Amino acid sequence: MSATIIDGAAVARRIRAEAAAGVATLDRPPGLATILVGDDPASAVYVRNKRRLCVEAGMRDLHRHLDGDVTEVDLAAVLDELAQDEAVTGILLQLPLPPHLDAASLIARIPPEKDVDGLTEASAGRLALGRPGLRPCTPAGVLALLDAYQVKLAGAEAVVVGRSDLVGRPMAALLLRRDATVTVCHSRTRDLEAVCRRADVLVVAAGRPGLVGAGAVKPGASVIDVGIHRGPDGLRGDVDFEAVRAVAGAVTPVPGGVGPMTIAMLLANTVTAARRLGQPGH
Amino acid sequence: MSATIIDGAAVARRIRAEAAAGVATLDRPPGLATILVGDDPASAVYVRNKRRLCVEAGMRDLHRHLDGDVTEVDLAAVLDELAQDEAVTGILLQLPLPPHLDAASLIARIPPEKDVDGLTEASAGRLALGRPGLRPCTPAGVLALLDAYQVKLAGAEAVVVGRSDLVGRPMAALLLRRDATVTVCHSRTRDLEAVCRRADVLVVAAGRPGLVGAGAVKPGASVIDVGIHRGPDGLRGDVDFEAVRAVAGAVTPVPGGVGPMTIAMLLANTVTAARRLGQPGH
Numbered sequence: 028m029s030a031t032i033i034d035g036a037a038v039a040r041r042i043r044a045e046a047a048a049g050v051a052t053l054d055r056p057p058g059l060a061t062i063l064v065g066d067d068p069a070s071a072v073y074v075r076n077k078r079r080l081c082v083e084a085g086m087r088d089l090h091r092h093l094d095g096d097v098t099e100v101d102l103a104a105v106l107d108e109l110a111q112d113e114a115v116t117g118i119l120l121q122l123p124l125p126p127h128l129d130a131a132s133l134i135a136r137i138p139p140e141k142d143v144d145g146l147t148e149a150s151a152g153r154l155a156l157g158r159p160g161l162r163p164c165t166p167a168g169v170l171a172l173l174d175a176y177q178v179k180l181a182g183a184e185a186v187v188v189g190r191s192d193l194v195g196r197p198m199a200a201l202l203l204r205r206d207a208t209v210t211v212c213h214s215r216t217r218d219l220e221a222v223c224r225r226a227d228v229l230v231v232a233a234g235r236p237g238l239v240g241a242g243a244v245k246p247g248a249s250v251i252d253v254g255i256h257r258g259p260d261g262l263r264g265d266v267d268f269e270a271v272r273a274v275a276g277a278v279t280p281v282p283g284g285v286g287p288m289t290i291a292m293l294l295a296n297t298v299t300a301a302r303r304l305g306q307p308g309h
Numbered sequence: 310m311s312a313t314i315i316d317g318a319a320v321a322r323r324i325r326a327e328a329a330a331g332v333a334t335l336d337r338p339p340g341l342a343t344i345l346v347g348d349d350p351a352s353a354v355y356v357r358n359k360r361r362l363c364v365e366a367g368m369r370d371l372h373r374h375l376d377g378d379v380t381e382v383d384l385a386a387v388l389d390e391l392a393q394d395e396a397v398t399g400i401l402l403q404l405p406l407p408p409h410l411d412a413a414s415l416i417a418r419i420p421p422e423k424d425v426d427g428l429t430e431a432s433a434g435r436l437a438l439g440r441p442g443l444r445p446c447t448p449a450g451v452l453a454l455l456d457a458y459q460v461k462l463a464g465a466e467a468v469v470v471g472r473s474d475l476v477g478r479p480m481a482a483l484l485l486r487r488d489a490t491v492t493v494c495h496s497r498t499r500d501l502e503a504v505c506r507r508a509d510v511l512v513v514a515a516g517r518p519g520l521v522g523a524g525a526v527k528p529g530a531s532v533i534d535v536g537i538h539r540g541p542d543g544l545r546g547d548v549d550f551e552a553v554r555a556v557a558g559a560v561t562p563v564p565g566g567v568g569p570m571t572i573a574m575l576l577a578n579t580v581t582a583a584r585r586l587g588q589p590g591h
Contacts, residue, residue, distance in 0.1 A: 131440070152434030155482070156474050158413070182497045190485060192438050200437070203472060203493055208504060210492040211485055215464045222490060 031176065031277040033251070038175040039168075039287035043084055046294035049302070050085040057116040057301035058087035059143070059293075060109045064102065064128070065095025070121050077119065077290055084294050089115055095125050102128060106136040116301035117143035119293065140304055143296040145197070154200050159303075161296045166198035168288025169230055169251050170205070176277055178228060178249045181206035186226035188212045188219070188239065188265070194232040194253055202228070219243065231265040240267045247276040253285050313458065313559040315533070320457040321450075321569035325366055328576035331584070332367040339398040339583035340369035341425070341575075342391045346384065346410070347377025352403050359401065359572055366576050371397055377407050384410060388418040398583035399425035401575065422586055425578040427479070436482050441585075443578045448480035450570025451512055451533050452487070458559055460510060460531045463488035468508035470494045470501070470521065470547070476514040476535055484510070501525065513547040522549045529558040535567050 050056055059081045063074045078088045091105060109115045118141045124130050139149035145163035153160030173180065185207035189195035195211060203209045212222050213233075223229055223243035231239050232253035244250055254265030264281030272278050279285055332338055341363045345356045360370045373387060391397045400423045406412050421431035427445035435442030455462065467489035471477035477493060485491045494504050495515075505511055505525035513521050514535035526532055536547030546563030554560050561567055 148431055148434030148438060148440070150434070151437040152430030152432070155433040155437045155478060156430060158430070182499050184499070196437060196482075196485075199493075200478075203478075203495075206495070206497040208492065208494055208498040210490065211481075212490050213485075213488070215488040216490040217464050217466070 030250075030272040030275040032272070033172055033176055033249075033277055033279045033284055035168075035172060035279055035284040035287045038172055039291035041175075042171060042288070042291040043080060043294055046291070046298050047084040049295075049298040053298075053301055054305065056085055056087050057297045058089045058112075058114045059117045059119065059297050060089040060091060060112075060115045061119045061121060062091045062093065062102075062105065062109075063121050064093045064097060065125050067123075070123075074121050077293060080290050080294060081297070086294070086297060087114065097128075099128050099133070102133060103136055106133060110136065110138050110141065115141065116304050117141055117293075117297040119144050141300055143293055143300055145296070146193070151192075151197070154197055157204055161300060162201065162292075163193055163197045164289045164292040164296065165194050165232075165253060165285065166201050167292040167296075168285060169198060169253065170201050171292065172251060172279065172285065172288060173228065173249065176249070178277070180228065183207045183227040184210070184225050185228040185230070186210045186212060186223055187230045187232065188223065189232035189234065189253070191232065191234075198230055198232065202230075233265050235265055236263055237267045238265045239271065241270040241274045244271050244274045246274055248274075250275045250278040251285060252279050252281055255281055255286060312532075312554045312557040314554070315454055315458055315531075315559055315561045315566055317450075317454060317561055317566040317569045320454055321573035323457075324453060324570070324573040325362060325576055328573070328580050329366040331577075331580040335580075335583055335587065338367055338369050339579045340371045340394075340396045341399045341401065341579050342371040342373060342394075342397045343401045343403060344373045344375065344384075344387065344391075345403050346375045346379060347407050349405075352405075356403050359575060362572050362576060363579070368576070368579060369396065379410075381410050381415070384415060385418055388415060392418065392420050392423065397423065398586050399423055399575075399579040401426050423582055425575055425582055427578070428475070433474070433479070436479055439486055443582060444483065444574075445475055445479045446571045446574040446578065447476050447514075447535060447567065448483050449574040449578075450567060451480060451535065452483050453574065454533060454561065454567065454570060455510065455531065458531070460559070462510065465489045465509040466492070466507050467510040467512070468492045468494060468505055469512045469514065470505065471514035471516065471535070473514065473516075480512055480514065484512075515547050517547055518545055519549045520547045521553065523552040523556045526553050526556045528556055530556075532557045532560040533567060534561050534563055537563055537568060 118137045142150045145161045185202045187199045190213045199209050199211045220243040230251045236256040252264035252266040262282045400419045424432045427443045467484045469481045472495045481491050481493045502525040512533045518538040534546035534548040544564045
């Protein structure tokens, strides 16, 4: 038996279309302010894609490109201006920043209502306490994939490999809110393979190419690969796809799995933010 | 073999003594503002104990007692006044509040720097992101007990039963920061006994008397019982103490286990808050 291949590109397309439909219901288009500091080529590609899909969904592209030697004071002033600006409903500060800038204190200037990347302390607190808020895009995208393939989460054993602030931890919080029994593993976990093999739902965000092989997968499990690594033979993930597809019930490919979901969820968050900001009381 | 009985009263005494020693190093004593609304007898006892031990540790007792029919606006004004008052270094709003008051929006008025109960969104976010902040007292107390008995956490399998905002979730976050492989169970978990039996460290905060018996405990495990229930034969916990002590390596009694730790950690948090508020930059 071979696993269902989870088609992230198709699910992402649907979510982007839903975001565009959401935009059409608003009195005025949401405005997404992406901020790129310096000229890191990978960051430039990411930001370009975000801007392109934001425009495709009918949103305003309010991009700012700042010199790589911008001072922290000047970048803070830009963030404060965007925070005030009513045309801006979402702010995304592209990471990583050049090393002379303190990412945490700059991110803290983004109002939680416009924090479409879900990276502020306030957003993390809202997630931890189960309150309405903007969730980090990648784990939200994983959840959307699982839902698109009707993977049962309530009562399931979910194992998350990796405990980053961006993916692992918020992923665990989201799965727990959906009534899964959730285990978080990491580099200090004693028998990673045995722990992973308990999982009905296995989310791998370890940042180590091919870490999870067939021996770490319970037959029939749903396996989501958040890793992305550039190698001699193209892109690959944290999961040994060819080996795992023979055991799993469903598995995401790399590329074409989680990757396209991140931007799709960014657009969904931007619509959510615009809707909430437009409500009386804000 | 019979388990080591973890003596929470003794550990709490030591932590209170450390808090008192910390107070003595400060330029001026910390001030703890406990706020009691109405006349719930259990809440009155808790607040009285907090105030008594705060004074014993050399802190200022800045208690406020408000009528049970206080309006939300008036209670908010009291909180705002305490937030501004430099003599107040810790604010504790005793829960539960009467049903006409919205606890979440009132707690949100407590500045995170004075949030000695660790209940605000900001404190939850700081914990989730592993940043310095004030942690909820009960899970912090559990961690202090485990440390006092030199229970190894790095690489250990830790299982937390219960996912409340006050105990279960922050407990999982704290154990994860200490490099345990952490699983969170709850009422929807399929085979609770089997999951618990994986644990080297088992923290039970389910709110169900006697839920965890010997069959849920791996021989030699450390078992921490956060439950407290009043029954015909006195107080008991979520753990069947007599059965579990024959299997576990260490276990907390009820009373005299986690109970005394909560106030001890409140005092420790109040010293921490006073120290940070006294630092330049605040």
